[in-house]
Amino acid sequence: MTAVPASITDGRALVDQAMRAAAERLDPSIRKVVAYHLGWTDEHGRPAAAGGKALRPALALLSGRAAGASYETALPGAVAVEFVHAFSLLHDDIMDGDRTRRHRPAAWTVFGPSAAILGGDALLALSEELLLDENTRGSHWAARALTAATQRLISGQSFDLGFERRDDVTLDECLTMAADKTGALLACSCSIGAMLGEGPTDLVTELTGFGSEMGLAFQLVDDLLGIWGSPDTTGKPVLSDLRARKKSLPVVFALNAGTPESARLAELYARPGPASEDDLREMARLVEAAGGRDWAAAEADRRIASAEKHLGDAGIDDHVRAEFRDIALFVTERDH
Amino acid sequence: MTAVPASITDGRALVDQAMRAAAERLDPSIRKVVAYHLGWTDEHGRPAAAGGKALRPALALLSGRAAGASYETALPGAVAVEFVHAFSLLHDDIMDGDRTRRHRPAAWTVFGPSAAILGGDALLALSEELLLDENTRGSHWAARALTAATQRLISGQSFDLGFERRDDVTLDECLTMAADKTGALLACSCSIGAMLGEGPTDLVTELTGFGSEMGLAFQLVDDLLGIWGSPDTTGKPVLSDLRARKKSLPVVFALNAGTPESARLAELYARPGPASEDDLREMARLVEAAGGRDWAAAEADRRIASAEKHLGDAGIDDHVRAEFRDIALFVTERDH
Numbered sequence: 001m002t003a004v005p006a007s008i009t010d011g012r013a014l015v016d017q018a019m020r021a022a023a024e025r026l027d028p029s030i031r032k033v034v035a036y037h038l039g040w041t042d043e044h045g046r047p048a049a050a051g052g053k054a055l056r057p058a059l060a061l062l063s064g065r066a067a068g069a070s071y072e073t074a075l076p077g078a079v080a081v082e083f084v085h086a087f088s089l090l091h092d093d094i095m096d097g098d099r100t101r102r103h104r105p106a107a108w109t110v111f112g113p114s115a116a117i118l119g120g121d122a123l124l125a126l127s128e129e130l131l132l133d134e135n136t137r138g139s140h141w142a143a144r145a146l147t148a149a150t151q152r153l154i155s156g157q158s159f160d161l162g163f164e165r166r167d168d169v170t171l172d173e174c175l176t177m178a179a180d181k182t183g184a185l186l187a188c189s190c191s192i193g194a195m196l197g198e199g200p201t202d203l204v205t206e207l208t209g210f211g212s213e214m215g216l217a218f219q220l221v222d223d224l225l226g227i228w229g230s231p232d233t234t235g236k237p238v239l240s241d242l243r244a245r246k247k248s249l250p251v252v253f254a255l256n257a258g259t260p261e262s263a264r265l266a267e268l269y270a271r272p273g274p275a276s277e278d279d280l281r282e283m284a285r286l287v288e289a290a291g292g293r294d295w296a297a298a299e300a301d302r303r304i305a306s307a308e309k310h311l312g313d314a315g316i317d318d319h320v321r322a323e324f325r326d327i328a329l330f331v332t333e334r335d336h
Numbered sequence: 337m338t339a340v341p342a343s344i345t346d347g348r349a350l351v352d353q354a355m356r357a358a359a360e361r362l363d364p365s366i367r368k369v370v371a372y373h374l375g376w377t378d379e380h381g382r383p384a385a386a387g388g389k390a391l392r393p394a395l396a397l398l399s400g401r402a403a404g405a406s407y408e409t410a411l412p413g414a415v416a417v418e419f420v421h422a423f424s425l426l427h428d429d430i431m432d433g434d435r436t437r438r439h440r441p442a443a444w445t446v447f448g449p450s451a452a453i454l455g456g457d458a459l460l461a462l463s464e465e466l467l468l469d470e471n472t473r474g475s476h477w478a479a480r481a482l483t484a485a486t487q488r489l490i491s492g493q494s495f496d497l498g499f500e501r502r503d504d505v506t507l508d509e510c511l512t513m514a515a516d517k518t519g520a521l522l523a524c525s526c527s528i529g530a531m532l533g534e535g536p537t538d539l540v541t542e543l544t545g546f547g548s549e550m551g552l553a554f555q556l557v558d559d560l561l562g563i564w565g566s567p568d569t570t571g572k573p574v575l576s577d578l579r580a581r582k583k584s585l586p587v588v589f590a591l592n593a594g595t596p597e598s599a600r601l602a603e604l605y606a607r608p609g610p611a612s613e614d615d616l617r618e619m620a621r622l623v624e625a626a627g628g629r630d631w632a633a634a635e636a637d638r639r640i641a642s643a644e645k646h647l648g649d650a651g652i653d654d655h656v657r658a659e660f661r662d663i664a665l666f667v668t669e670r671d672h
Contacts, residue, residue: 027490029491091457115497118431121456121457132483151458151461
């Protein structure tokens with residue numbers, strides 16, 4: 001397993017501090033839910049350290065550096081993208097009925113769905129508030145881009161919920177969903193610092209492209225891990241995506257591949273009730289035999305190459321480019 | 337019953353058109369929920385006409401006129417405040433378990449809670465997007481004010497949910513909750529057009545004060561109607577707030593009045609299980625005997641007077657002032 005890139009660990013403490021300061025603006029009853037969800041406290045409000053890896057803030061800060069902006073200029077963007085990410089996880093866990101998040105009970109199971117709905121709402125509004133605190137052309141640009149990314153995040157989740165009830169999801173639809181649900185906010189994270197720093201439009205465009213492609217690669221790898229990943233790293237039971245009959249990218253590729261294995265996989269996916277361990281192993285074998293595993297791995301590689309191309313075209317200094325590249329490779333690693 | 341003021345009916349069609357155009361930006365699966373919730377369609381997607389009275393958009397347009405701004409300048413504000421209002425109702429109905437909204441099944445009962453959560457999220461993001469479409473000082477100001485009002489709306493709802501589990505709610509807390517949950521967005525509605533039109537700060541301040549006081553008066557009257565209103569106008573069963581053991585303003589006044597009736601009311605409110613019709617009638621009598629009804633009526637009058645004072649200090653032309661005043665009197669009428 002590759003070490004966490006320095007650009008993720010370095011800014012972490014400062015971003016964390018800014019996030020906590022921003023959360024002070026929330027009503028205490030809501031802050032309690034948010035602090036738990038962000039891993040700052042346990043369910044009794046006692047200090048904890050269970051946060052995520054804060055990938056999006058690191059990207060936001062890097063994108064500020066890419067535009068030659070100061071750390072302070074990019075910081076509200078770093079906090080805002082992480083808050084939008086937290087908003088979406090809070091609400092998605094309720095909608096998906098997911099009871100576990102980062103090895104802990106999901107916030108809605110601890111505080112109830114109402115508190116989790118409100119916590120998400122408050123984080124969404126707060127993310128905009130932070131960007132609009134400054135009255136600059138850059139903050140307006142960033143706020144505009146963040147609401148657009150949020151809309152795509154919401155569309156992606158809506159699409160995803162619809163997939164569960166359909167047996168005719170195409171690979172294109174599935175890619176669109178992933179681009180909306182995962183790609184849009186990562187693309188915004190990779191460019192928001194440059195917007196706040198009022199960098200050139202071309203730079204913002206290339207960084208957006210980089211983030212978008214990296215986001216798809218990330219989703220493809222996540223989907224591979226959801227079937228073949230070890231429970232130690234994913235924090236989920238083995239074969240969990242198949243257990244949940246999730247229409248992830250490798251599965252949808254396999255379902256649409258037109259092979260005998262595709263037909264058998266469709267049959268198993270359509271069968272009501274929980275699948276046996278034998279069924280789950282067969283499903284995994286079928287996805288692989290129908291080409292889903294190889295396609296997803298190759299597609300992830302293509303997306304990473306495309307992301308690197310955008311990065312090369314962005315015309316940024318070698319250090320910053322190397323750090324962006326390290327993050328892209330780190331989050332799309334398959335063996336961790 | 338007084339006729340609906342012309343300023344509410346006049347702009348209605350144009351605001352409606354702008355709202356529909358804005359909703360076109362939403363993903364179809366989400367637009368379906370939003371169109372139903374806003375009364376544009378029935379549960380099968382067929383055209384309907386079941387919307388609310390669009391009070392907030394009328395106030396937003398008026399506030400644009402107060403600042404001498406064009407109709408087009410204030411229009412995004414009119415749509416944005418109505419979308420935030422719609423967002424809050426969509427989410428609140430889920431949290432409160434309210435199955436009826438404007439004489440129809442609430443959206444979450446028709447499309448499910450997940451779709452209603454997403455619909456609300458999308459409306460919240462869209463409201464910001466609409467304001468940020470323009471890159472002006474005024475649109476930045478308006479967007480900032482709307483996110484602040486949204487935070488107060490969320491705090492108010494959180495406070496309100498907490499009230500249900502407490503038997504020691506003070507009148508001050510209850511007034512703060514109402515100011516957050518009802519006052520903040522009305523205050524923003526009454527001033528957002530002036531912000532978009534980049535009117536003077538003093539004007540925005542007075543219009544905000546007007547909306548805030550009108551909002552409290554409106555809540556007081558709504559709470560009176562929730563106990564003594566006729567089901568025909570409220571759209572809810574008689575004595576509905578008491579049935580739901582709601583800690584509304586007249587009730588909280590009565591509970592804190594220190595009279596023998598206060599003690600008996602507290603006893604009835606604390607009793608588990610549904611109340612009998614006799615109990616409900618006794619509760620209403622007790623709220624009145626403990627002074628809750630008279631206090632709420634007098635407090636509403638005081639708030640209306642204070643709202644009028646702000647209006648007088650705003651230095652706006654007589655026509656606009658008269659229209660603001662008509663709306664304030666209309667929404668705080670007790671006999672409709």
